[in-house]
Amino acid sequence: MEQQKHITTQITSKRKIPINATNEFQRTFRLQINETLKAVYVAGTKLSVNLNSCAPLNSKFFSVKCTPTVQCQVLSQVPGGNPLFSPQPLSKNSVLLVSMDTASSEPDDSKLSVRFYGAKSELLGNAVVHLTAVEISLDVDADRDGIVEKNNPNKASWKWGPNGHGAILLVNCDAETSYYKKIDNENEEIDKVSDLKDMSKIILRTNGPPVLPKGYKLSLHISQTDAERVRVFRNRSTQQTEATLSNLILGLFQKEYPLVLNKMQLANEVPYQGGKSELVFYVEGLRFPDNDFDGLLTINLSLLEPVSEGFPETPIFTDKVVFRVAPWIMTPNTLKPLKVYVCKTADNYKVLSGIKQLVQKGGYQLQICPMFKNRGDRWMQDELEFGYIDSPHHGFPVVLDSPRDGELKDFPYKDLLGPDFGYVTRHALRKEVSSLDSFGNLEVSPPVTVNGKKYPLGRIIIGVAFPTTENGRNMTKVVQDFLWAQKVQEPIALYSDWLFVGHVDEFMSFVPAPDRKGFRLLLSSPAAAYKVFRTVQNKGHGDAKMFPGTEEAVSIDNILSDKGFQEENNYVQSCIDWNRDILKKELALDEEDIIDLPVLFKLVPKEKRAVAFYPDMVNMIVLGKDLGIPKPFGPQVDGKCALETEVRSLLEPLGLNCSFIDDFASYHKLLGEVHCGTNVLREPFPFKWWNLEL
C-alpha cells in the first residue's frame, strides 16, 4: 500500500529520532471529543487512532492539524486527495497513524487536533492531544564487540554464528575476595568494583524533556522464571563507572550500585533522567544452561501511563533485550597449559619430581596441594574439571566440581575459586554417585569436523555403562544434563563401565600432532602389547621380565603362555574396540589418526572388570609436546624397556617428548596413574563459542 505524504514538513534537528522499523509497534490511541488529552509518544512506534470509533455521532468528515514535529497519515485516504488539514470523508476504517521524529524539549510541546464535521461540513467536535516525544532504548552489546551499541535491531533475539547476533551474559561464579569468600552471585549486592567486569552492561538511553509528564514511569522487569537466573544492578551515577571509583572504596558501593531486579523483585521503577542521557545497568548471570534452561534470558523495560487516581498504570511501550548465558567450555590436551595441579602425599616424591621437571621445562605454573588439604586423596583429575566461560567483554576459568567428593572435595571451592576463577558444581544424591562420576571419566577432544559438521571446540567425552549391561554404573544424571545443556561441545558417551574404576582416561588420550587433524587419539591396546611381547620373545628375550627386580616380576614367556590372561585381554580389546569404532565415527577419525599404545589389563576376579596390569601409559599428562607417561616397567631388551622403546617409536616421530614417570607404588597400585593424579589448567580456545553455527 502506498503511504500518504505527511501533512507537515519534517524539521531537521540535532535530536532527530532514528527510525527503527523492526521495532515498530502501533499503539491504539483513542481521542476524546472536546477534551484535551495528553500522550507520550515513544520514538519508533506509531499511535494508531481509529477515527470512526472516536468520532461524534453523525460525523461525515474530519480534518487533522498538528505542529511540525508531528507526522500524520491516514491509511484509508485516497492517494492524491486533499491535504489532511482540509476536511476528508470519514470512512469506517479511517485510521490516523501518528509519529514524531524529534524528541520533545518540554512535556506537551507538540500538538495534534482532529476536527469532525457533519454532512453539511458543520463542526461536530474537536479532539486535541498534547504530545510529548521521548526516545527510549534499552541497549546491549548485541553485535558482540564489547561495546553497548545503540538500539541494535537484533537486540531482542539471539542467533548463533559469525553472522549471528545477541548479547552474552556470564554466570558470575567467581569470588572477588579470597578470604571469607562466597561465590559472587550468591551475594545480593556488589561488594567490589572488580565484580562489575563479570557482569554485562545494559544501557538505558533516553532522550526527551527534562521530566516526563506527570504520572508516567519507566519500569524494568523480568519474568518469574528468568528471575531465578539473573539479577540486575543499577549504576546510580549517570556517568560511567570508572569516574566514580574513588567513591566506591569508601564503602558507598552498595548505595552506588543498588539492586534493581532479583527473584524477590521482578519489576522496579527506574529513573527517567531527562534530556539526552544514559543509565547503566549491570546484569549478573546466576545459572548455567541446564536441562530446564536453554540459556536465554529476556529483560524488559516498559513505559507506564497513569490512568486516573487509584487505578493501576497501564503499559504503553515495552522494549526488550535478550542475553544468552555463556556455556561452560572444556579444554583439550592440545591447548597450551597454564598451570599444573598435583597433590603431595607421603609416598609420591617420584611422581612429584617428574611432574616438576616437566612443568619447569615448559615454563608453566605448578600448584601442589599439600597433605593437610588432600588428606591422602591424590586423585586431582577426578575431583574437578577445568573449563572456562567467555564473552566479548570478559572471560575466566571455571572449575566444575565433581559430585565424587573424596577427601579433596574442598579443594575446588577453597583453593581454586577466587577473583576471575569461577566455580560450578552439580549436586547428586550420595547413593547415585559412582566411580564413573570422577572426572577422569570426563574428557574433551580437540576440534574436529564430522560429515561437514564443525566442532571447533571439540566434543566432550564421557563414559557410561553399555545400556544392555545389568547393574551398570553411569555418570550421574545431573552432571550429564549439565554437560549436554552447554551445547557447544556436543558430548559422546563411550562405554567405560567394563573398567573396574570406569574412567575413559584409562583407555584414551589425545596428543598434539603437526600433521593431519592436528592431533592423535591414543588408545590402550592389549593387542599392541602382545605384539611387543611376541617381538621380545622372538628376539630371544622371552625370559626378560615385566616388573624386573620386584616381587611381581614375571617373564614374557609366562605372560605369553597364559591363555586365561590372553582371554581377559581379548575381552578388554573388544571393549576398547567398541569405543574405538564409536570415536572413529563420532570424531571422523581414520586409522592413521589413532595410535595404539601397548597396555595390558587384568580382570578383578569377582567383578570381572578390568584394571591395568602394568602402568597404563595412555593415562599420561600432556603439556604441549612434553608427555609425562606412567613408567611401564616392561622387559629390558638391550638395557632398555621394550615398552618404552615402542611408545617412543610411536610418539617421537610426531615431535613429542616422552618422559616416563615412576608412579608404580604411589598411583598404579592404587588403580590410577599420572593423569588421574594431575590436572591442567589450559588457555581457552582462540575460537569464540558464539561463532559456532548451531
Place this chain on the structure above:
Amino acid sequence: MEQQKHITTQITSKRKIPINATNEFQRTFRLQINETLKAVYVAGTKLSVNLNSCAPLNSKFFSVKCTPTVQCQVLSQVPGGNPLFSPQPLSKNSVLLVSMDTASSEPDDSKLSVRFYGAKSELLGNAVVHLTAVEISLDVDADRDGIVEKNNPNKASWKWGPNGHGAILLVNCDAETSYYKKIDNENEEIDKVSDLKDMSKIILRTNGPPVLPKGYKLSLHISQTDAERVRVFRNRSTQQTEATLSNLILGLFQKEYPLVLNKMQLANEVPYQGGKSELVFYVEGLRFPDNDFDGLLTINLSLLEPVSEGFPETPIFTDKVVFRVAPWIMTPNTLKPLKVYVCKTADNYKVLSGIKQLVQKGGYQLQICPMFKNRGDRWMQDELEFGYIDSPHHGFPVVLDSPRDGELKDFPYKDLLGPDFGYVTRHALRKEVSSLDSFGNLEVSPPVTVNGKKYPLGRIIIGVAFPTTENGRNMTKVVQDFLWAQKVQEPIALYSDWLFVGHVDEFMSFVPAPDRKGFRLLLSSPAAAYKVFRTVQNKGHGDAKMFPGTEEAVSIDNILSDKGFQEENNYVQSCIDWNRDILKKELALDEEDIIDLPVLFKLVPKEKRAVAFYPDMVNMIVLGKDLGIPKPFGPQVDGKCALETEVRSLLEPLGLNCSFIDDFASYHKLLGEVHCGTNVLREPFPFKWWNLEL
C-alpha cells in the same frame, strides 16, 4: 580415494542385502594368526582389519582369499596393483575392509583367510575367519505415511516440515475401558487389542541363517531418561497382530504382548527368528513434551557378541530409531464443532434451552453434565480444555484438565477419559493456583501468518499479570511450561490480571469470516458501548434503560452522565487496548480484522479489578456460523435492544447468525457468561503438525 575392485564377483541373490551408506559403521576386527575366528557381519557395516597390527612378526606381504559372498578391499593398496589373492606388500596402515552382500543361509557359511609372508615370501601365518552375514534393521514409519518402511536412512533423526522425516509417538493417554478405568499408559500391560492402535510400531527385520552362531544375542535398549517417557511391548507372534485377534479375547493377551522395556528394564534380549523375518514391537508414549523433555526419544537395538565364558557380551552393532512424541494441540473457534458440553443446574434452564437449540440447528452432539456430577459448578469452560494428538497412524481428542479443580474437577477424568479420548493434567500446589488457571484464560487463535512465519495451527493465548504489577496473578508455571513445550502453537501471553476473574475470554473471541484471514477477532469495547449509548441518547431515547424491567434498571442518560463510571471504563479500555496492540502485532492483524463489541465494565471497589457491567457479549459460544451470545439487556429502541442491534449489524454481514441467550441470573450474576459455561469439542485441523517448519 578411488576404491579397489573387489577380488570376488558379487553373486546376485534373492537375499541381497540393500546398501545403506548413511548407516555405515566400520567395526574394528582383529585376526588371530593360525586360529579360526568366528564373526557375525551385519549388513551395511564394514569389518575393518588393521593387517599390520594382526600380522606375525617380520611379515612383509599378505594375501587375502574369501568365498564369493565376501567383498574385500585394502585401503592402502595401490590402484591397479595385483589382485588380493596374490601377495601384497604389507604397510603400516594396510587396512582390510570386509563386507558382504548376501545374508547367510547357515551360520559360518562364508570364509575369509589372510596369509602373511616374510621377506622371502615364506608363509609366516594364516588367519581364518568364518563369517555369518545377517541383515538387521530396526524400522519405524520415518516417512510418516502410516506404514513402517524398511531401513529408512533418516530413521535415527527427526526433522520438521513437509520435506522432513522422523517417526511419531502418541502419549497413550486414553482408556480402553470405560469402567474401573485407568489411563492406558499407567498400566504396565496391554489389556485390550484396541490399545495397540494408540502405539507406534517398530519392526525388527532380520535376514540370515536359521539361528545365530552360539552366544550372539539381540538386545533392545533405551536410556534411563527415555525410560521415564516410553514403554515397549513385543508381539510374540511373528505374524501381524490382526491374525491373532481371536486368541486375545481368551485372556492370552499379556502373554501375547509381553512387556519388553520400561523404567525397570532398560534392556532386554529379543529373539532372533531366523530366515527372513519380522518382529513387531509396540511403543507406548508415557509423557508429553514439557519443560525438561523436548519430545524426542531413541530406541536402540544391539547385536551382542560373546567373548568367553564368564565375560559380559560386548556390542558389535547398534541400530537406532527416533520418535517425537506428538504435541497436544488446541482447536480454535473456526474449526467444526463435534460436541457441546454444558452443565445442568437448578437455575439455568434458559441457557440450557438456548444451547440446545443452537446445537440442534448445527446437528452437533450435546452432553449435559448433570447436577449430581457438577454439584453446582457450571463453569464447563474453566475446568478443562479440549485438544487432540495426532500421528500418521492414529489420533484422538485429549482433554487438558485444569489445576483449578472446582466441583467439576472429576468430570474430565470420570466422564471424558475413555476409548480414544485422552486425558492429561498438570499438578500445581494448591497455593499456586489462581483464577487465572481456569481455562477461560486459555484460548487459541485461528491459523495466521506473521512477518512471513506461518502458524497453520494458530497460536495459544493465555492471560497473565502485567509483569510490573505487584501481587499479580499468573497462570501457574507447570501449565505454562506444558503449553510452551508443545511448540506447535507458540503461545502469546496477554494481560488479563486487570479483570476480577482474570480470563482472556472476558475480552476476546474469534469468529469465522468468509473473507480476509478467515476470521475476525472480537474484542469487548467500552468505547464502542459508549458510542452506542450516545447514539441512543442522541436519537432521543436517553431515558431508555439498561436492564429494563428489573430492579437494576438504569437509564442511558444516567450511565452517560456518570463520570466515575466513564473513568473506570476508560481504564478498562486502556487495558484492552494494550492486549489489542499485542494481538495485532503477534497475529499480524489489521484494524479490519478486529471487531469491537459494545461491552461496559465496572470495577470491584477494593480490588480495582473489572467485571462486566451487563452480559459480556464477547463471551459467546461459536458453533460454525451460529453464535450463542449473552443477552445484554440493553436499552430498547423501537422495540429492539440497541446493543443486540449493534452486534447484529457488526456480525451478520459476515454470514454469522446471532442468538442472544439469557444468562443473566444464572451466569452473568456469578461473573461468567455463556462461553464460561460451555465447552466445545471440535474437529482436528486438517493440517498435520509434523508438516510445520519449526
